[in-house]
Amino acid sequence: MGAIPEADPDEVLETKPFKFVTGYDARFPQQNQTKHCWQNYVDYYKCTTAKGEDFRPCKQFYHAFRSLCPKAWTDRWDGQREAGNFPVHLDK
Amino acid sequence: MFLHNYISKLQLDAPTPWGLFFQDSASPQMEGIEELHNNIMFYLAIILFTVTWMMISMIRNFLANKSPIAHKYMNHGTLIELIWTISPAFILILIAFPSFKLLYLMDEVMDPSLVVYAEGHQWYWSYQYPDFTNEDDEFIEFDSYIVPESDLEEGQFRMLEVDNRVIIPELTHTRIVISAADVIHSYACPSLGIKADAYPGRLNQASVYINRPGTFFGQCSEICGILHSSMPIAIQSVSIKDFLLWLREQMEG
Numbered sequence: 077m078g079a080i081p082e083a084d085p086d087e088v089l090e091t092k093p094f095k096f097v098t099g100y101d102a103r104f105p106q107q108n109q110t111k112h113c114w115q116n117y118v119d120y121y122k123c124t125t126a127k128g129e130d131f132r133p134c135k136q137f138y139h140a141f142r143s144l145c146p147k148a149w150t151d152r153w154d155g156q157r158e159a160g161n162f163p164v165h166l167d168k
Numbered sequence: 169m170f171l172h173n174y175i176s177k178l179q180l181d182a183p184t185p186w187g188l189f190f191q192d193s194a195s196p197q198m199e200g201i202e203e204l205h206n207n208i209m210f211y212l213a214i215i216l217f218t219v220t221w222m223m224i225s226m227i228r229n230f231l232a233n234k235s236p237i238a239h240k241y242m243n244h245g246t247l248i249e250l251i252w253t254i255s256p257a258f259i260l261i262l263i264a265f266p267s268f269k270l271l272y273l274m275d276e277v278m279d280p281s282l283v284v285y286a287e288g289h290q291w292y293w294s295y296q297y298p299d300f301t302n303e304d305d306e307f308i309e310f311d312s313y314i315v316p317e318s319d320l321e322e323g324q325f326r327m328l329e330v331d332n333r334v335i336i337p338e339l340t341h342t343r344i345v346i347s348a349a350d351v352i353h354s355y356a357c358p359s360l361g362i363k364a365d366a367y368p369g370r371l372n373q374a375s376v377y378i379n380r381p382g383t384f385f386g387q388c389s390e391i392c393g394i395l396h397s398s399m400p401i402a403i404q405s406v407s408i409k410d411f412l413l414w415l416r417e418q419m420e421g
Contacts, residue, residue, distance in 0.1 A: 099279035
């Protein structure tokens with residue numbers, strides 16, 4: 077790992093549209109992004125609780141916390157939500 | 169800097185013995201830091217010269233045997249006191265303004281194109297690329313350990329080379345999110361002009377925009393235990409195409 081693989085000269089490269097969502101958020105202009113991650117996690121589950129899993133605008137929050145939060149943190153919060161001791165009421 | 173690129177194609181991206189100078193910059197931030205440093209050094213030279221000159225001329229002109237009653241007349245002067253109070257204040261303002269300007273420019277994270285999550289452990293760094301997932305919703309995750317001295321190959325840097333380098337595409341706004349798992353570490357890379365403490369339970373961000381390909385080295389910069397010196401940082405900047413090839417290999421492998 078670490079080495080850059082050789083490009084296959086015969087391979088046809090295709091360009092796909094790609095959009096990143098976790099840009100600058102005026103609520104979190106600081107170096108400290110802990111709340112930025114947390115707020116998006118809470119907002120995503122509040123959003124899906126209110127509007128349902130398939131409500132597409134909720135995905136914005138998902139991409140944001142997915143991109144910012146460490147895996148270990150979201151795994152822990154997922155566990156707390158399932159156990160019912162998540163410190164925020166997601167249905168209010 | 170512009171001229172420098174024509175003179176030498178060799179860039180200094182790693183520390184050298186007795187290197188009491190900056191490594192060559194690879195990001196606009198580091199260029200800003202160098203600019204500010206040179207700016208402040210200009211004032212420093214003027215102050216050093218002026219103060220030294222004043223001290224020497226005072227000692228020479230007011231020796232006890234040369235002017236025995238100097239203390240009778242050299243005891244008060246409103247004008248000189250105004251000058252030596254106001255001019256340092258003015259110089260401090262001249263230093264403070266570019267300093268704040270740079271500080272807030274560096275703090276600003278532009279809309280980044282990708283996020284790299286760096287986590288400090290005792291004593292290695294681990295990385296995640298959460299923006300790119302495969303079908304199983306997994307993303308790239310790897311640990312980056314130092315290469316021990318016995319395993320070094322010809323041309324590798326002692327105490328700086330790691331087994332898995334961080335690969336970042338050049339000319340891309342990247343947000344590095346920095347945290348720690350156990351104790352306080354600090355993520356630093358002089359060539360890129362970044363240094364941010366890594367705290368457990370806190371996410372710090374640093375903005376990186378690498379403007380040339382290369383491999384840039386840094387070290388943990390907050391004393392974190394016995395092997396603090398053995399958790400170096402190696403960031404490799406590659407073209408976007410090479411980055412995508414690497415990404416694909418990581419996702420499939």
